[in-house]
Amino acid sequence: STSGSYPLVCIVGGGPAGFYTAQHLLKSHPDIHVDIYERLPIPFGLVRFGVAPDHPEVKNVINTFTQTAQHKHCCFFGNVNIGRDVSVKELQEAYHAVVLSYGAEANRRLGIPGEDLLGVYSAKDFVGWYNGVPCNKDLQPDLSSDTAVILGQGNVALDVARMLLSPLDILKKTDVTQPSLEALAASHVHKVLIVGRRGPLQMACTIKLPRPRKRLTELLLKAAQGSAGSAQATRQWGFRFLRSPVEIRPSSDVTRTAGIRLAVNRLEGSGENAQAVPTGEVEDLQCGLVINSIGYRSLPIDATVPFDPHKAVIPNTVGRVEQVAGLYCSGWVKRGPTGVIATTMNDSFDTARALLQDIEAGLLKLSTKKLGSKAIVTLLEKRGVNSVSFLEWEKINAEEVKRGGRAGKPREKLLDVEEMIKIAKT
Numbered sequence: 061s062t063s064g065s066y067p068l069v070c071i072v073g074g075g076p077a078g079f080y081t082a083q084h085l086l087k088s089h090p091d092i093h094v095d096i097y098e099r100l101p102i103p104f105g106l107v108r109f110g111v112a113p114d115h116p117e118v119k120n121v122i123n124t125f126t127q128t129a130q131h132k133h134c135c136f137f138g139n140v141n142i143g144r145d146v147s148v149k150e151l152q153e154a155y156h157a158v159v160l161s162y163g164a165e166a167n168r169r170l171g172i173p174g175e176d177l178l179g180v181y182s183a184k185d186f187v188g189w190y191n192g193v194p195c196n197k198d199l200q201p202d203l204s205s206d207t208a209v210i211l212g213q214g215n216v217a218l219d220v221a222r223m224l225l226s227p228l229d230i231l232k233k234t235d236v237t238q239p240s241l242e243a244l245a246a247s248h249v250h251k252v253l254i255v256g257r258r259g260p261l262q263m264a265c266t267i268k269l270p271r272p273r274k275r276l277t278e279l280l281l282k283a284a285q286g287s288a289g290s291a292q293a294t295r296q297w298g299f300r301f302l303r304s305p306v307e308i309r310p311s312s313d314v315t316r317t318a319g320i321r322l323a324v325n326r327l328e329g330s331g332e333n334a335q336a337v338p339t340g341e342v343e344d345l346q347c348g349l350v351i352n353s354i355g356y357r358s359l360p361i362d363a364t365v366p367f368d369p370h371k372a373v374i375p376n377t378v379g380r381v382e383q384v385a386g387l388y389c390s391g392w393v394k395r396g397p398t399g400v401i402a403t404t405m406n407d408s409f410d411t412a413r414a415l416l417q418d419i420e421a422g423l424l425k426l427s428t429k430k431l432g433s434k435a436i437v438t439l440l441e442k443r444g445v446n447s448v449s450f451l452e453w454e455k456i457n458a459e460e461v462k463r464g465g466r467a468g469k470p471r472e473k474l475l476d477v478e479e480m481i482k483i484a485k486t
């Protein structure tokens with residue numbers, strides 16, 4: 061719809077930040093229109109593609125997001141890559157306000173020799189593989205060695221450890237993708253070491269929070285269940301504290317990883333601010349699988365949008381992008397890739413409140429006529445981009461649920477974007 065007086069807002073990214081920002085705007089302003097542009101034909105971001113398959117209850121937020129998407133003043137455009145198909149400037153021309161909520165799509169690099177050897181994977185790709193991210197479907201991680209080392213001790217590291225060790229009877233009832241279920245069934249990994257540069261009190265998944273404690277307990281229980289059966293009798297995991305990776309060591313033919321060298325640290329200071337300082341000693345571990353789980357990282361979207369390369373966030377004040385009127389941000393791209401969905405919800409509500417205050421203060425020039433999605437849809441048609449509506453996503457959803465039902469799973473995720481679009485458009 062076009063507008064001469066009511067606010068037209070668009071959001072880039074259909075993850076929790078995008079949906080919670082939209083939800084708060086729609087709830088608080090009776091006339092506002094909100095369009096969500098999402099790169100994939102599928103909404104919900106890391107709720108679908110990050111949250112572990114054995115945590116289905118976390119995914120219930122999808123019900124709330126679906127209600128938002130079905131609001132009469134909300135429109136979802138999937139399969140639209142902002143920065144490639146449409147520029148941020150074009151969005152700014154079409155809308156009174158643009159909210160960037162595009163998350164953190166990269167993995168932090170270790171910056172050590174051997175990082176690109178076969179057998180070394182980023183947690184982002186590994187998680188994407190078992191959760192059905194289309195661009196990770198062909199990862200084929202090598203699970204032929206007995207020991208895996210996970211670098212990093214956050215929640216994601218615990219998820220990955222659980223996935224490597226969980227008994228198949230648990231996994232096969234989840235929405236884990238069929239190819240990864242088969243690969244995990246054939247996996248030889250029975251020992252997982254979770255390495256952190258500091259001590260137990262500084263762990264990123266600090267035990268005082270209820271969710272990490274739950275994840276740890278689950279890991280313990282699942283490893284114990286795994287060792288109950290004779291086939292998995294030797295499954296075990298453990299933490300290696302006060303260790304930093306210095307080199308991933310190659311096999312004798314230099315084709316793949318055969319181990320990792322860790323620097324031994326000691327702590328200077330105490331509590332959360334304690335620093336890891338190398339002692340000069342090293343420890344070598346043999347392993348054929350290394351997963352780098354030291355964190356996700358946001359990337360700049362477009363040369364016109366300010367970006368802080370050191371913090372890897374869009375510089376902002378309570379969600380208002382610095383020095384660009386009418387441009388906002390929320391979620392991981394606003395505050396960095398930490399925190400659970402509830403944290404993202406709160407910061408998205410803050411951004412929505414800032415935007416509403418700016419409307420109230422007359423800063424968004426609502427008297428300027430804007431074309432909103434009409435302008436963008438024209439551009440997409442010209443550029444041959446086949447956008448996917450929320451109704452069309454629901455067709456994909458129904459197909460996934462149908463396929464999953466046959467195997468006793470909540471859904472069997474489609475892995476191929478072309479196939480998703482084909483189903484969406486039938």
Ligand code: FAD
Nearest residue numbers: 073075076077099105106110111142162163391392400401
């Ligand atoms: P995202 O969820 O990443 O959403 C960003 C969206 O933007 C994506 O859909 C992406 O496709 C889209 N996008 C990116 N670039 C573009 C573009 N150029 N144009 C258009 N769209 C674009 N939290 C919990 O509470 N419980 C958990 O169990 C839990 N498990 C997690 C497990 C993992 C492995 C990870 C990584 C995170 C987990 N979290 C969990 C945290 C939670 O997922 C985040 O707090 C939340 O998803 C961040 O929301 P976001 O919208 O900022 O980012």
